[in-house]
Amino acid sequence: MADTDRDWRKWAETDPYYSVAAAPEFRRDRVDIDAFLYTGEAYIVQRLAMLEQQLGVIARRRALDFGCGVGRIALPMAMLFGEVVGLDVAPAMLAEAERLKQRQDAGNARFALSDDALSAADGHYDFVHSYIVFQHVPVARGLPLIGLLLDRVAVGGIASIHVALRRGDTPWRAAFYKARTRIPGFQKLVHWLRGKPSDEPMMQMNEYPVSAIFAMMQQRGFGQAIVDMERHGRFLTMHIAARRNGMQEQDG
Template sequence: MAKNTSGGKYVRDWETFGETDPYFGVLSHEQYRKDNLTADALREFFVSGEEHVQEVMQAIRTHCAPQFRPQRTLDFGCGVGRLLIPFARVSGQAVGVDISPGMLATARKNCDDASVQNVTLVQGIDRVEGEFDLIHSYIVLQHIPQKLGMSILDSLFERLRDDGILAVHLTFFNQVSRPHGW
């Protein structure tokens, strides 16, 4: 199994975000900075998560499986629970994975505040057990070094049920020079 908790600057960066500015660490808009965070901004933050999950579920039901109802959902890079909470509401069980203890502590509080009780929080993909019929990750992998990201993708695939769905956001940048400027 790949480990994403094995050190490195990116781990320290996310541990710091989790302790000092967790909402901004998830969505880097000034309104989500700790010193700017209002009740309205926090509500908007979580509404954006609900809307994202609705869009993901609609896309799955439209293009993959019309009757899809996940029993076990994994949200990789769950942060403070912005997407994990709405996934928990449409799943039998939801597992949130993050490398930051501060993010996980805030996610636990947010799950409790939202009365969501079917959530398990795990620090690091290497500690996740079992298979999932939905694995999701959004705006996470772009922050992870490429080789480690590939290893994490392998770990996610290992945990996907045979008939499961993987919904992962990937940002790709190829540094090969373009002789014609395109």
């Protein structure tokens, strides 16, 4: 089975911007950092405006961005919130985020190494966010992490979690995908045949059961969720957002 943390750390060391936003113009040897950060700014401004239109005003004290990468979204968020915490499993991503933080003079942003207990995410947050992250995390690991993120939402706060629903695979493509993730050495062979570096990691696309996420939200006192679909190539994904009204399973 592919090790997604190891793969993500490899991406961070070799091509961090492309791995966050997989467009040719963001390859490491040609990336325009201002253009890259603008994509994150445009996204989060639109996302917050849509959420506030449908769910009401979001307090702007503290925000958490899970899977922050180099800070594409967390750094623009720092212009909109009093404090932003970005979590990622790749030290090289965090080092680059810190460099961009100095470049952007975003002193209210803090970047920290993520673990499966979210131990670096102290307290509660008015806005807990993750985008284009969980699709790369195996479901058995990702669902408990989503539960912990929901626990970090303050009463009155908003969670906005993005997951993949369907890969849109034919039976042959599904079998090919399984082989790439489970057969040792097969992925390197595929890259070699395609003329890519043999050690370039694979980006997994894991399908999430949204009913399980809705159940976790209900258990933790979230109100009615709003959802919107988004296509990434052949992949169907979904944003799930809701306001937390109660404290049922909120930890300290």
